Amino acid sequence: MTPVLLNTQVLVYLLSESVLWVLLAIAFGVSVHILWRWDFGSTSEEQYALERRAYLVMTIILAAFVLKFLLLPFFVFTIDRLSDLVPGAMCAAGVISANGYGLPLLFLKLLILFGLLLWMAINHYDLEAKTYPWFRLKMGLFAFLFVLVSIELWMDWAYFFHFDLSRPVSCCSALFGQLEGANPLPFGLDIPKLLLLFYLLYLLIVVAALAHQSWLELAGYGLFVFVAYYAVVYFFGTYVYELPTHKCPFCMMQRPYHYVGYLIWGSLFGGVFLGLIAALLRLGLGVDTRRMERIGLGLVSLFVLVCTLYVGVYYLRNGVLL
Amino acid sequence: MNPIIEIRNLNRHFDSGEERFHALKEIDLTVERGECVILRGISGSGKTTLLSIIAGLDHPSSGEIRVEGEAIAKLPDRHLSRFRGRHIGMIFQHYNLMEELSVRENVAVPLIPMAQNMRQVTRRVEEAMERANIAHKADQKAARLSGGEKQRVAIARALATDPEIILCDEPTANLDRANARRFLEILSRLHEMGKTILIATHDPIFEELPFEARVVEMENGAIVDGRSSEE
Structure with a gap:
């Protein structure tokens, strides 16, 4: 054993x-x-x-x-x-x-x-x-x-x-960038395009949720969770660790990083899942899911805010980006 | 005809090991809006069980019960509580007051889950206390009241939510004759207000009710006779 x-x-x-x-x-x-x-x-x-x-x-x-x-x-x-x-x-x-x-x-x-x-x-x-x-x-x-x-x-x-x-x-051999040269991002995206897609999809989710467009919400949340994972691991996470080569989805859940990974991943998955469920139930059962929709959007917004804050605070403190 | 309570083939039994006690058997009863019904019978005849089921405090074992058109036996608990709060006022034999609270606070208790603002709560409490003739004792603790006064607090509490249906379970059992007659006067006013009243009692004083009421005789959990009090 x-x-x-x-x-x-x-x-x-x-x-x-x-x-x-x-x-x-x-x-x-x-x-x-x-x-x-x-x-x-x-x-x-x-x-x-x-x-x-x-x-x-x-x-x-x-x-x-x-x-x-x-x-x-x-x-x-x-x-x-x-x-x-x-x-x-x-x-x-x-x-x-x-x-x-x-x-x-x-x-x-x-x-x-x-x-x-x-x-x-x-x-x-x-x-x-x-x-x-x-x-x-x-x-x-x-x-x-x-x-x-x-x-x-x-x-x-x-x-x-x-x-x-x-x-x-x-x-760590993979997480600390020893695979340099091979682009780990999907669809040949680079970091600027990934970030553009990240914020555009967030905007799409906000608009779709405010307009109660269920199909748009489903598409938006479905794509966002995928893009957000890569954005956290390959961009925002490096600001959590303050180390451009540290690309780990798990280390941020440790004490040196104030367990912020639980907040980041929890708000991402919680928000996306609630948003998807709100849209699914409105389409499938015809029930009023506005409250759940608001909570989902709130959690995703919290996720985006926390991620963005890490970059913003780093820039304000150091005057440069990683 | 405008029934507010409709009961069909209602049964309630309690199992104890292999034995089964039938508290209610094949009850059929229709109560019209604004009607007063006296459920009469000796202890153990099923009056209180029937009132509890109408109030949504107990569930039938089988059969159908509709109150205000709602099949209350099938309502999940959260709906049942809301239903009780809106439609039912209950007056118990032992008053069931909170002794440490004042009269005003006791009367306000059923309004708490209705999430009203303080002004509405105060207005409703004042109105209910006026109707039950207990406004002059508003700030006195329930523990310091006499039996008759406690009964009037219980009435005020039952009226606070302005329910359509008032259920009274042996309401005069702990009152002297004078207080029992005062209770009848209050009932008379409630009847004039159009409230539907159901009273479970074996007290003969209800023969003196100053308005027409239907008497439903119960025995061993079954209805054996239903007639008007004036017959």
Whole structure:
């Protein structure tokens, strides 16, 4: 057994994920039974019992999802701490690529995060509507998410179980620009074009959100998250580290950088996901999602502001750009 | 005909191990807007359970109940609370006041979740206290009031949100005759205001109601008779 599994944070993380999975598995079993027998028009004893049980199950799922939501930053924090154990790793970037499970697991976690927020939003509108109009939809989504969460749990265990501490990782060789000459940016973009695209897409999101243009919002947010990732790693991040060769998405989540990475990535993914969900639900369910839209836009604006401030403050302090 | 409460085939049972106690059996009841209905029966006949279900404080085991056209048995909790706040005023046998609060504060309690401004709250509280004849004790703590006065605070609290339906559960059980008669006078005023009133009681003083009321006899959780109080 790898000694990584005896690390306190890893143990807490894996046990928390496992306990939540058990809770969700129970909720899944009950949900299948409820879905099978559900007939909202009926006033029978069985239907009333199902409605009360459904309310209870929704509460359990919601609580478990909120906890899973909190476990994502804890996962990042945990793998960052493991960089002390993994040879060659200076932060979570090295640890996440220590074996083949790490990166797919991180992407799966982001996908699940999007699913959790989508489920929470549908649940909110379903309970607001008095007659559970989207009960089957949200239970179907829950079933899909439960499958993803089950895969995630298996990958969590596999990831931490397959750590080979005798094999050094080489995160920094890539992050510190040893691949000079090869442009890492997509579509042949350079930094000025990337930044222009970054701010133009932000402007597009603001206009689309203010005009409640759902399709435009979907396109804007979808492109923005992609461009913003590269903008943070290859431009704004260098101002966080105050080092033009340091291009790491994870180090900014460490103490020397005041854990600002949690704010940057949290506001980016939180804002984009909420913006996408607001647009999706308006298109799909026809509900009023203006509040969620405003929160999403607010978070994305916070993300843009924080990124821009790092550049601005650096320039004001030093009189030059990196 | 303008029904405000419609109940069809309503049942409520409580399970205890393998035993099942039927608190309400196949209840059918329609109450018209502005009507006064007296649910009469001995203790354990199901009166309070029925009032609790109408108030949305309890759920039926089966059957349909519509209050103000809303199928309240199917409302999620958050809607049920809002529904109660808007449509139902309840007067309990033991008043259920907060003893450490003043009369004014007790009456203001149901207005808190309605997020009104202070001026509106003050106006509504003053009006409710006037209607229940308790305005002169506005700043006195509930703990220092007599039984009759507490009852009037409970009435004022029930009226504060200006609900269409007033539910009274054994309202005169802890009152002497004089106070019970005063309660009937207040009920009479509420009736004149067009409120729909349901009273669960076995107190014969309600035979003296100065207006027409329908008496619904309950026994072992079922309605056994329904007639006008003047019959």
